[in-house]
Each structure stands twice: as structure tokens, then as C-alpha cells.
Amino acid sequence: MIERRTRATATGVTLLALAAATTTLQAQEDRSPTLLDRISITGDPDRIQDVPGSAQQLDRDELDRHSYSDPHRILRAIPGVNVAEEEGFGQFPHISMRGTPPERNSRITVMEDGVLVAPAPYAAPAAYYFPPMGRMDRVEVQKGSSAIRHGPYTTGGALNMLSTPIPDDTSGKADILFGSNNGRRIHTHVGGTEDLPGERSGQIGWLIEGFAEQSDGFKSLDNPASGPNQPDPNTGFDRRNIMTKLRWNADPTAEIYQEVELKYARDDRTVNDTYLGLIQEDFDSDPFRRYHGSQKDEINTENELFQLRHYINPTPNTDLTTTIYRTDTVRNWYKLHEVAPDGADFDDPDSFTGIGSILDDPDQFASEFDWIRGQQGEDSDARGAVRANNREYYAQGIDFRGGYWFDLGGWNHELEAGLRFHEDEEDRFQWQDQYEMGEFGDMYQVERGTPGETTNRLTEADAIATYLQNTMRRGPWQITTGLRYEDIEILRRDWNDPERTGANESRDDTATYRVWIPGIGATYEIDANWSVLAGVHRGFAPGGTSPDSEAERSTNYEAGFRFSSANTRAEVIGFYNDYSNINIECTAVGGGCADDDIGTVQSAGEVEIYGLEALAIHDLGASQGWNYAVPISLGYTLTQSRFKQDIGENAPNQWAKARKGDSLPEIPEHQINASVGVGQEDWRATLNANYVTSVVARADPDFSDQEIESRLLLDVSGEYRVHQNVRLFGSVENLTDKEYVAHYRPAGARPGKSREFWAGVKMDF
Template sequence: MLKKMLFPLVVTAFTTSAFAADDIASDPRGLIEEMMVTGGADAIYSLSGSATFIDEEQIAKFEITDINALLRDVPGVYIRQEDGFGLRPNIGLRGTSSERSSKITMMEDGILIGPAPYSAPAAYYVPNISRMSAVEVFKGPAAIEYGPHTVGGAVNFVTRAVPESEGGELNAALGSFGFEKYRAFYGNSFEQWGFTIDALHFGSDGFKELDTGGDTGFDRNDLNAKLRWHSGASARVYQELEIKLGYADESSNETYLGLTESDFLENPLRRYAASRLDKFTSEHTQLQLLHSAEFSDSLKIISRAYYHSYERAWNKFDGFINGVELRTVLASPDIFASQMQILQGEADSNRNSNQRLDLTNNDRSYEVNGVQVEAKYELLTGALQHTLNAGIRLHNDWVERHHSQRGYFMTAGELVFDDDETRLPKALNRGEASALALFVRDEMAWGNWLLNAGLRHETIESDFVEEAGAGANFSHTQEVLMPGAGAFYHFNDSFGFLFGVNKGFSAKAASAAPEVEPEESVNYEYGLRYRNKETRIEAIGFYSDYKNLLGRCRISDPCSGEEFNGGEVDVFGLEFNASTYLQLSPSLSMPISAVYTFTDATFATGFESGFDIWGDVEKGDQLPYLPEHQGRIQFGLNSGRINSSVAINYIGEMREIAGSGDYEEAAHTEALTTFDISVSYQLLNDLTLRLVGENITDQLEVVSRRPYGARPNAPRIIKASVNWLF
């Protein structure tokens, strides 16, 4: 039923010009304001909720292509590395699970960008950072109108706006392990029209070393175009319409297979021969329409329509067919010496035994479409200045899975197909979800107070159909009302206090069993802000009271079911963010910034679980993959045309399985400290040369043992780039 409502609302959204209003000037207001959700860097200070704004300069300073590296600048964000390049990031906010970023709302220009955020929220697609002009991260009551996941918060990727005059950029970078990045951007405006073209390619030969040799790197391509129109001087209603088209693809020789502990100690960058044929390919297309109409100085309506499709196939080693479970082999390599020799290509498979290798192609298709309309209205009631926001979103997405298995023998270090084409699919199913979301928010200015009260309502209808095997079919209806409120009090122009509370919600996927409940929480935050011309300081405490934590399995996890509940959880934390600018001399300045997060996340109830990273939980056990301490300190020296920066990144040890007591007695990752440097030289006013070193001490640690075996962070990488603005 919800799907049938999409088309008429699209038509309504783009016929608003029939309304009359006072004449407005014809100068473009810039739809960039509507693509941002925080209002920009300056607006963050007075938000009655926590948010971080990362601008284009911060992205360019370290030639960042990895979203994991960029988000180290944001307190309250948890990253679990997997491949070292950030190709498929695992991001969590304020205690939410980081697994495939499935508990956060991800947007591009204010529009949901995940492959299927309702029916299958695991995000195997993330926009390329290199083409963004800003990244916004917002949490607590500030995120309530940007569902469907409001437990932790949301991330919004902001693309470059259409320029008001002709301009462009060419960027080229080369680096270690065959790294290369090329970007070309051009835009122009004339009379009422404007456009941009943005092309990006980057990739690497990879830093992993296959036993039998071969490429372990990746290539990504990204092409985007925008066309903008705005009304003229005689229009009774000022309007802007923007159409954005995008295409992105990836080919990466990535694997789920890690190393045994002893092999990691000997060579952390090694990769076993059994993963020789592992390869991930994907294609992403998007069409977005953004329309803005100003009927008066106090009334504005913004409409968005979107369509995205995503195709991905991951052909990867998945263990032994009818043999010993892969995790067991990697955990006890001495006991399963023959299987280890086969993984390493040092022994041939016995064709009469269970030493046949399983290569499974996880082939999936996703599609998303929807429309959202938002109205902004300003009015005055007595001493209260109101800014009212109300909106509706109709959304539909689906995922189709076709996971096919092929058998191989290890023969003389090569994988040889066993010629068996009769195997049934491991998975053949379809999940679909339709959602109706409504929100209203009133931001009220009253003296030194800025008050914010909001309400969000979601109705989600989903279906899951198992087309192979004896699996069950499910139909769900989830309905939730999420209130939230916050306040900011500024004692003076420099100092203020904030607090807020909101109900958090994370929907269960279409494939979840009927007995699984969606995740709900009550989230609290409170903090102080200070700023003057040179210095900004923010300290925010948060507490999230989870009613029923939701766990999500990967297809590779030994779980009975895709999702299940983990009871009550308490998450306490502190986020600290500070920056200052010291003028050492008329020609020399020193910018300094620091980010720190403390987190204490424990189960408030005990239970037995078939989820491998929870296991049998006792009350008081700590959640896995949440470091107690993490932070980043960055300082630089700027002198005329030469700018330099040094960053120290720290992430504390993390449990890999829920538990309590001494870390050393349980599965965990060690603390990791890395150093990055950046030196740039402005050769001409529009030409900049830059040298970047990532992890310059070449510190390598186990950052994860999921899905299969120990995996390292990226080693030392040196990059050199040239950037020309024209």
C-alpha cells in the first residue's frame, strides 16, 4: 500500500509553483543549504544537540580516501577496520554496533544513501569521500528527524554545489603500493542555469602479499553530474530545481580470510593462497531530484525524490565443503595442519576427502526509491521565535540474494574447479520494505535559550521470501513514535550549556524472525560549549539506556538466524573536542586540535546467545568492539605558503567477545597508536603540492579477527599530490 502512494506524492512535490507569494530577488540562494543538515560549521555552536562538521580542507589535508580515517576527527564514533582501505567500513555511534554501519543513518545531500536501509541495512556501499565538500555527523536529539536509525545518530555526505561562476579543480596523487588518485571537477553557471561534472578514479595494488603472488588491491571509479535551474527576477515564487546523476563502480581483490596468530606475528601482511580468486565487484547508480520553493521570507518547502540501484558480487573463500569449520582451523593450526597447508598452497587437496575448498559468490541486487517533502515556517508567538520543520517521507527498498557455491581443489598452489555444477544455492531470497515516516520539530528562540522539541513516527511494512531450501517466509509491520527534546542556553557569546533526550530506534530487517524485536533506547546528553575567536571547546556526556539490543549476523557468522535480541544495555560516555589557533609570530601560526571519547558499555541482563561475538552473556559483561578510550591530537605549523600537520591517533584495546575482567585473558585487540604527517607547499595561488605520510612508524596490530582470522591495519603509506584550482 505504501508503494502505491509514492507516485502521486512525487507529482505533488514538484508542482508547488502554483502557489502565489511576494516577489523575491532572483539571485540563487544555493541548494547547498538544503544538502546540509547541521546548517554548517558556524551553526553547530548553538545546536541543541551534538554535531561535528568536517569541511573540504580537512578532507584534503591528508589526501583522505578512507572514511574510517576521516571520522577519527569526530568524538563518539567507533570504527572497526577490516581491509585497511575503508572499502566497506564498520561505523558505530555512541555505543551502537559498528557491524557494516547497519545501526546508523547514512545520507548523501540529505537523502538516504544505503543500498537498502530498511530491508537490509548492512551498508556495503559508502560514498567516496574524495568527492565530498563536507561530512556531517550528528547525534542525540539533533538526529531525530533523520531516521530510520536514531539510536546513535546519522552521517551526511555533502557533495559540491553548483558554483555561481566558472571554476574547476584537477587533482592527482601517487603513493605506496601503487596508490593512485585522479579527480577532475568542473562547474559553471549562466543566467538561470548551472551544472557540474565530477569524475574520480582511485585505487591501489594492495599491501597484502599473496602466497602465490598476485594483485590484492582495488580500483574505484565515480562519475557524477548536476544540473541546476532557478527562477528569474519576475517569479512570484523563487524556486530552485537540481537534478543529480551518479554512477560508481568497484573492483577489489578483497577477502574474508585472515591469518592465524603465529602467521600474523611472522608477517601481518601475508595472505593465504586459498584466497587467490577472491574478488568483490559492484555498480551503484543514483538519480536525485531536489526542489526548493520560497513562498515568503517565512515559508519554504523542500522536496526530494530519489532512485538508487546497487549490484554487488563477492566471490570469496568460505571454508571447506563438508569439512572442518574455518574458524576452528585458524584457531588450532597445529591440530589441523593438513588443512592449513592447503590454505597456504603448500599441499594438494585429497580429492577423496573433505579437503575441497568452498568459494561462494555472494551475489546481491538492491534498489531504493522514495520521496520526501519538508516545510520550514517561521513565526513569532509572544516572546518565542519559532522555526517549525515538518516533513513526510515515503520510501521503498528491496534486496535479492543469490549466493552460489563452487568447489575447488588446491593443486600445486593453484585453485582448480571440481566441475560440479549441480550444487544448490546457499541463499536465494528476497526482502522488501516500505516505510512511511513523519516528523515535526519546533525550534524556539527565547532570550538566551534555544529550545528544540520534535516527534518522529515510522510505519514499516516488510516481507521476506525464501526461494530456496526450507527457510521460512516473514511479514512484519513495525510502528514506532519517537519523541525528542533538547535545549541550549548561552550564558554569553562564548559560553553555553546543552542537554537533551530522545527515543532511539533501529528497525529489524525484513529477514528477521517474528519473535525478534526492533532495537529501542532512551538517549540522554548534556554538555558545555565554549568558543571565542581562536578557541572552541566542547564536552558532552551521554547515556543510552537500551531496551533490547539488536544483533545482526553476517552470512559468514555461525548464527541461527540473521537477527536476534541481546537484552538491556547501558552505555555511558564522554565526548571531548577542542581546537585553538596560536599566532606565534606575524608569519607563523600553530593550529592545535584534540578529540577524545570515553565509553563504558555493559549488558544489564544476562542471556544465552548463538551469536559468536556475544556468546553466553552475564550481567555486567562489556560489549565487544567498543574501546574504552580513543582519541586524536593534531597540531601544525603554518608559515606563508608552507603548511604542515602532525596527527597522533589512538584507539584502545577492545574485546572481540562480550565479557568482563582482564583483557589479556579474553579475545581482544591491542591498543594501536599511529602517526600521520602532511606537508603542503602553495607553489602558485592556485597550485598546491602536498606530501602525506600515513602510519609513518609502520605500526601494525590485529584490528579484527572477523570474519575469519587476524587482520592488520594499513602499513606505512606515502602519498604525493598536486592540486590545481582554476
């Protein structure tokens, strides 16, 4: 039945549900499918041990330990996942797997309940919307050959977030937390399942959920107010998310079991953030400062999600899941884009210089930089152009997934097939307004732009994707073979007139990609504790909209072993990704791109990325017979890479001027995540340590001093049960208040989040 499963207890080895007890013979024989297997990418936790590739889960208990909402802080517990920070809260994640470019998650497949969730995953994969992880029930990551089911991006892997399930009985929860910087984090839901009147009429299930989060931010904007005792402007965010589900399911004893579920979610968000960072001198003086020129900067987003899913189990060994989905996203990031110096011709776009170039060389652009800092002369008429990056997206489609279980030739077979018809669109209709800086650092508008004058573009994608995967089991062997096919057409049109009459169409490009993506993986169970695995598959990502664009292609290998005993779980997997062509997308967040080039994709040629992922989990308390649990986990990622040829200065963003033999920017060589906890039924405490080595932010040797700093971040959390249904919670994020450069893009040095305290109550009812 839909989303029904028991939860792990708080005192078990639940730090990371990487592996569970070895599958018993009875579980192997009971192969009745469930809808959970179709919305999950790793399947039931008990089956992860047999996955012929890297697969990890973070369950609700693990997510509750620190009550994070930042995807970066959550995902750093999983080996092989790289993250690049931007604004400190994880509102705009940059997630990479096995060294793929982290740019706005554009090279991994991101899903919620098994459905693509990026605003336009084919037409514009660099997403500015990400579902709130704080309301998720489970997080899954799958890498390697078995991840080709979840395209179109198959090189790194897939990330799936499972939303809160409808409970069997009427129940709910409410987590109410308060934190530093006027922070609030509220997560509530209530739902239940009831029998319908009449014999064998089935059941109705329902769920209503709300998630809200806000902060005034940890940065201090240079105060533009002219009077004394003015409050500091907000540099934080405000987010509100609701989700509801309604389900009908047949009587569990029905001859043909089926379910229908309707899901709706809405997300509204305002983030008072900027692309404008600091020059190194100012960062060293005050890393949390924000310049006057960013005072108007904020992004507003709205996202609506609809899913209608039908599941049917016509026979004990077949199932079919049909999902109809639609997402609509609207966003406008109003932010400082460029500055023109005193005495410039403000009608000439060439008079303006982008903020990235200004902060790269503030001496050359002294007048522009003075305007940014609010230090221009009294008679200066320098202007800043604030860009309204106004965009609308939609994605929709229908997805079929079926399974068939059978025995043939002495092997148990689990055959799965999928077919998806998908279309999405990104509509850019942007403009910019010009501002002058007042005597006291306050910006006032002097010229209003015309909507559509800076970017007037429509990018559309149509895709048909299908896959077939067969998992064969016999004795100690499990072999999974799969084949995926993607047929993609991407169309881009640009206009010079806001009305889009077609008379002044400046660009009309169409690119088509048709590719077969094979993969094979195997596991062999040496004994009750040890197993080995290996796999190989093709990596693919669509290129740009130009007819001459090259698809991203690679051949990817992995091999490793797993260990499982009563109190210990461990795995070590080595990987090697051999790119025949890797692509880099020109984006505004990467910096250094002309307006007309933003969104284009450039081939960067051959690259090799290889490394090691290791994870060990042990319950010291259980192994020593203590009356309290002491769960310990240690994760390690080694990632090494090199360009096999010079890239040249025309490459966009952080790869410009990369030379043969250089490592990829932004991907650290070493990552360690360690966690230790102690607890009993009524209380627990957890300390998490995350260490990342330094890495260059840009390949350009002229900016070799721009380094994403190594850092050791400590988070501690604890809770105490004061009533059967009430727990008190407290945590400290960045315990030592470590100050560090998190990144140098989009423009200038940007800090990681300062220390934050959180406290509140968690109630179940």
C-alpha cells in the first residue's frame, strides 16, 4: 500500500540508512511490488545492500537529528556528493556527484517522489528553485550503473526526495524552532486513513502539511538610511510551503489492488540576497559586510506542483504506475548587474561594466567600485543598472513505470520498464533599471527599463525517454542490466521586440539529441557479511540549443565492497569517469558571460575524474552491551580530476584558461564527514564534523589566489523527551563560529554562514 512502512527507532544505527540486515530468503521470495518502490529510486531500505552501485538513504530519524533545512548540510553526509556554497542558507544549492559541474545542480537528476522537479529540467537545468528539504521524509542518492533509470543526467547520479507519507492512523506533528538572527522554522502536518462505508469499498487517506522558515540573515548591509537609529535592512529570507495529499486505495484483500493519489504543493519565497560579494581586503576586515550597491537586491519565487498518480497490481507479479505531473515556476531576481562611471553615456550599453569584472580589478574600475561602496564624489553621476531577471517556467508530462517478476533459467528476474513523455519551457523576459547613489548611500531610480529589452527569449524542450532494466538473482549473485533511450529536441528563440511579433527574431536554434545509454552492474555475496560490486555505464547530458552542440558523454566505471554485521555497516567504492566530452554552461552566477551567451553550452573536451567513496557506521553502545546507543559514522570522499587539453580563454565562467593537467575548479580533493552520538529512548545528543580541503575557485591562473578555503565545521544538536509526545530540541550550527571564504562567485568573496543557535519543541499527536 502507498507509503506504508515502519520507522526506525531513534536508538538504532540510524545515522545513515546505507544498509540494513542481509535480505533473508523469505524477503527474496516475497517480491510483491508496492508504490513505494516506484517513487523511490533505491527501493526498500532492506534492499540497498544488494544494489550494484552506490546507493544511500537518509531517513526521517536521521533528518530529525539536526533538523537542517540547508540541502548542503544534509547531503554532505553522503560520500561522493560535492556541494558549493553561495548564500549560506542553501536556498540556491550547487550539488555535484562524482565531480560533475556543481552549477545549480545542472548535471544531476533531481526528483521529488520520483518525478523531475527542476523548473525546466531539459530546457534550463540550472535551477533557481529547489524543494524545501526541511519537509521531506527521506532523501535518497543513487550513483553508478543502476542510476540510468533516472535520466537525463546519468554521469553523476540521481537525488530523490520523498515527501511525508499519509499515515495509517489519524496523527500529526509540529516542530517549532527559533534561532539566531530572528530565525524561525516551523514544520507541521496532520493526516490519516479511514475505511470507507460499505464492504470492500477501500480506504481514503489524506494529509495536510505546512513548512515555513525565515531569517533576517547573517550579513550586514551598508545602511542606506539617512537618519539615526535606523534598523539594519534584512539580508535573510522568508519561505512558506504547503503540501497536501488525497488518496483512495482499494481494500487490501481486493483481487486487484490499486491506488490513486493526488498531490499538490505550493512554495512562495523571498530571498534578500545578491550576486555582489566583497573584494578580499574588505572581506578580511568584515566578511559579513554587504556593499551599498546591493541594497535593492532580492529574488521572489513562486512554485506550484501537481501530481496525479495511479498504481495497480493486477497480478501478484506485475504492477503499473502512471503519473501525470505539472510544475509552474515564476521568479524574478532583481539585483545589481553592472555599473557605468561618472560622465558615461548611459544610453550606451557598452558604457556599463559587470560587477564581476569590477570586483576582479577595482583599481581599473575605481569610479564604478566607489559607486558600489557608496563612496563616489558629491558631484558624481555614476549609475548602477539593476537587472530584473524575470523568468517563467513550466514542466509537464506523463510517466509510466511497470514491473514484472518471474523465474527463468534458474534465476529470479525483476523486470522494470519505463516510458516518459515530457515537455518544459523557460521564458526569459528581462529588463534593467538605472539608479544613482545619494549623498547618504541611498539608491534612487533615475530611469525605468522596458520589459524584455535586455533578454527576450523562449527555450522549449520536448523529450521522450524510455528504459528497460532487468535484475537477476541467483544464489550469491545479483546482476542488473539496463538500457535507456533519450530523444530530446530543444528549441531557442530570441526576439528584439517585446511584442514577439517574429519580425525581429534574432535567433532560432534547434538541437536534437538521440542517444542510447546502457549500463550493467553486479554484486556477489561472499558470505553473510561481505559482498563485492562492480559496474559500468554510459554517462550523458544534453548539450546546448545550437545545432552544432555536442552532448556530454562519458564511460563510467565503479567497483567496491560492502560489509554488514549486527552493529556495523561499511562500504568502499572506487569510481572512474572517463569523459570523451564534458560541457560547461555559461551562466550569470558563474560570472564573465555576455548577456547573449547566458544559457549557451560549450564543449570542453576530454576530462577524467576518479576517486574513492567510503562510509562506515558502527553502534559502539550495542557492540559493547551498554544500555545506551553510541552511533558513529565516518564518511570520506576522494575526488581527483584533470583536463586532457587546454580549454582556452573563451571558455565561460570558472573554466576559462584551464590548462592541460589542471584539476577541475570547485571540486575539493578530500572530504570527511564524521558523526558521533549518544542516546537512550528519552534523550540523545549528536556532534557532526565536516572537513573539506581547499580548492581553487577558477582555473584562470591570473586568479589563483581565489581559493575556496579548507574548513572544519562542527554542528551539535540534542533533544530531551519531557512527555510521551513532546521533545525539547536544541542545536548549534558552526559551533566554533568559523569564518571562511565559501566562494568567489558570482562576483567577489562570499562568506559561509556564521554560528547559529536553534531551540524549540517537537510534538507528535
